[in-house]
Amino acid sequence: MSAYSELIKNFEKIRAYMRDFYVYGFKSRDDYQTKSARSYDDERRRLESWLGDHMSFVRTPEGKNVFISIDSRTIRHNPFYHAWKAKSFTDGDVTLHFILFDILHDPSVRRTISEILAEIDGKYLSGFTTPMMFDESTLRKKLKEYREAGLIVAEKEGRKMYYRRTENTDISALNDVLHYFSEAAPCGVIGSYILDKEEEADTDAFTFKHHYITGAIDSGVLASLFTAMREKRVVTLSNMSRHKDLPTKNRIVPLRVFISVQNGRQHLLAYLPEYNHFQAYRVDYLSNVKLEEPTPRFDELRAELDRMQSKMWGVSVKRNKWGVEQLEHVEFTVQVADNEEYIVRRLYREKRIGTVEKLDEHTYRFSADVYDSSEMIPWIRTFICRIVQMNFSNRTQENKFKEDLEEMYRIYGIGKEVES
Amino acid sequence: MIFSELYSAYYNTVAAILSRIIDGERSEKELQKIVAERAFGESLLTIMPSLKSEKWQLLHGDMTTSLEHKPTMPLTTLQKRWLKAISLDPRIKLFGVDFPDLGDTEPLFTPADYYVYDKYSDGDPFEDEEYVRQFRIILEAIRNGSQIKFEMVNRNGKTLYIRCRPKRLEYSEKDDKFRLITAGWHSVSTINLSKMHNCAHYTGPKDLDHAERDKAQDTLTVRVCDERNALERFMLHFAHFEKQAEKLDKNTYLVKIKYAHEDESEMVIRILSFGPMVEVIGSESIKKLVIEKLKKQLNCGLK
Secondary structure (H helix, E strand, O other): OOOOOOOEOOHHHHHHHHHHHHHHOOOEHHHOOOOOHHHHHHHHHHHHHHHHHHEEEEEEOOEEEEEEOOOOOOOOOOOOHHHHOOEOOOHHHHHHHHHHHHHOOOOOOOEOHHHHHHHHHHHHHOOOOOOOOOOHHHHHHHHHHHHHHOOEEEEEEOOEEEEEEOOOOOOHHHHHHHHHHHHHOOOOHHHHHHHOOOOOOOOOOEEEEOOOOHHHHHHHHHHHHHHHHHOOEEEEEEEOOOOOOOOEEEEEEEEEEEEOOOOOOEEEEEEEOOOOEEEEEEHHHEEEEEEEEEOOOHHHHHHHHHHHHHHOOOOOOOEOOOOOEOOEEEEEEEEOOOOOHHHHHHHHHHOOOOEEEEEEOOEEEEEEEEOOHHHHHHHHHOOOOOEEEEEEOOHHHHHHHHHHHHHHHHHOOOOOOOOO | OOOOHHHOHHHHHHHHHHHHHHOOOOOHHHHHHHHHHHOOOOHHHOHHHHHHOOOOOOOOOOOOOOOOOOOOOOOOHHHHHHHHHHHOOHHHHHHOOOOOOOOOOOOOOOHHHEEEOOOOOOOOOOOOHHHHHHHHHHHHHHHHOOEEEEEEEOOOOOEEEEEEEEEEEEEEOOOOEEEEEEEOOOOOOEEEHHHOEEEEEEOOOOOOOOOEOOOOEEEEEEEEEOOOOHHHHHHHHOOOOEEEEEEEEOOEEEEEEEEEHHHHHHHHHHHHOOHHHEEEEEOHHHHHHHHHHHHHHHOOOOO
8 A cells, every 4th residue: 555645646636626516515434325425535635735725614414525726816826726736746756856867957067877876876876875867768768758748859970969058938928918818818837837946036016817727737738639639639628517427538629618607607518520520528527638630620510610600609519410500599588777788898799609589768678599598597697677578489498498587486484466 | 748847846945955055055954945936745755865865876975965066957848939939929918028039849839729708808908008008017016115107097087196015916817907906006906007098107296105005805606406516616616716615405506706896797797697596695795696686687577
């Protein structure tokens, strides 16, 4: 049995725990029955170690519940980035890393493998009681890894291969840029990695409202999907649907990531070649993204998605394998009092692909043709108190909306006799 | 690879420790402080002991190192690709910086690779010259702890002349707007940047207060009925607040959320968007607002 370490080898293992502790926060140890008790204890302890004061506990009759509670408006940097900085390594990895970059301390310094090995043994390790031994194959493997990461370049001269570090990049002017975009751009954890290079990074000037920090947990999946899109590749990945117990393996063409800044979810819109079908996948349910062959159809498929976006309220697409689309018409009318211009502004700024029509001084009508009218229901409910008419081509959705309203009246004890 | 020890808190901490040793530091207590500042809660038990015990052969028994140079590492390709990606973002113009030469680095993503589908369409004009000029004045004042003056038109159409001490810029992804959080201005502490005019550094004699005003907080308590996946949707929707959840029975949950009182109206419509799956238990004021809206709706004659 290996000893506990606060570092981890596989990020995927901790991803689900972080999400559960942060998003839900009411589960007790017994609710994690699919994992071993020791695994639960270790992951909880790691999260405590990384997130410190953001972790809280509450005792309930079912046991101790662990949760992560963060008002993202009060923090300057996403605490989940700590988890990305907890990758484990071997004693040899860390020793070799610092010695190697000390030998190759400037881009002008270059060495062959045998020169590096001689320096490691003679200059860096000989003073230790039991010096580590690095053989040529270990060093070659490390240099290959660092070449792939873009840290080292290899240059052949005659029959000899020389290695040197890559040129430095001056990031001294980017402090504010990094502080802002490490929170506001996708895969912001990479910006946080760059900020860590600054010894004394300035206290930043930015905070964030309506800031969904959970997406940070999915940065690895997102980075792979973006890489696939840039290279126009097919990917295979695992999808853990909430309707199934086991993840399914999918072969898809990733086309675009759809990010919500109102519900905290990120979706991948992708094309399934085997079914001639477009589909949205929750990014937080995806894992094991593997890049496959390039597809010549990428540009054509993305152009098709561009066209389809004018019918998408959120992420739903209804287009069958013969390319036939089903659209639903949605229409509702609201009344606006004299001092309520802000409601009109709301309609215009929030209408997305819909249109707003002024019927008279106090009445406005919103209409849209979309793939899935059920996606619009939560938004339409935000106009409760002023909806005077609605007309959905999908009658089931319209009736459900009205039944829900009746249910809300019942919950709050509101009767038909109410006058104002 | 995004998950790599190259970016780890441990590597960064070891680099900082070795730098201090090269500078001549020998006090273990001082070096442990670096660990406490840069690494994790339990790293004190690992990093210095591993260095001192020669497990990681970078530090000798007399607290010296064979390294001759302070540890540095070039940017990785992944870091360059991300920098290239943000250099394509229209908001980059706000900062007026010259990007380093990233050569033929391919961006990690471009604006065509993602789509924020529900942000409001009346976001700030990030490429407007006057907006950018004001943004930079404010940012500079925040950095220097100095003061600014500007004009704004209030809701009654009256022009106000304001002096304040900018503290920070708050960006809302949903509104796609920056707000300035100030100190030293007694009537208001938050203002949308797009509403400010003629912003300039203030160099007059008045030394304004430095303290930011505390925002009054309230607690919203709701009962969530987990139908139609409402629980997951609700918890994710409100994930950015400080909150606590409790399971009441098989499919009912009690959730308490702390929010700024000034955002009460926004909270009401966000709660309403969940329909009958979420019932407000408290506070009384927010419950009253929900009931008022429902009463008005009942009188709208929706058939």
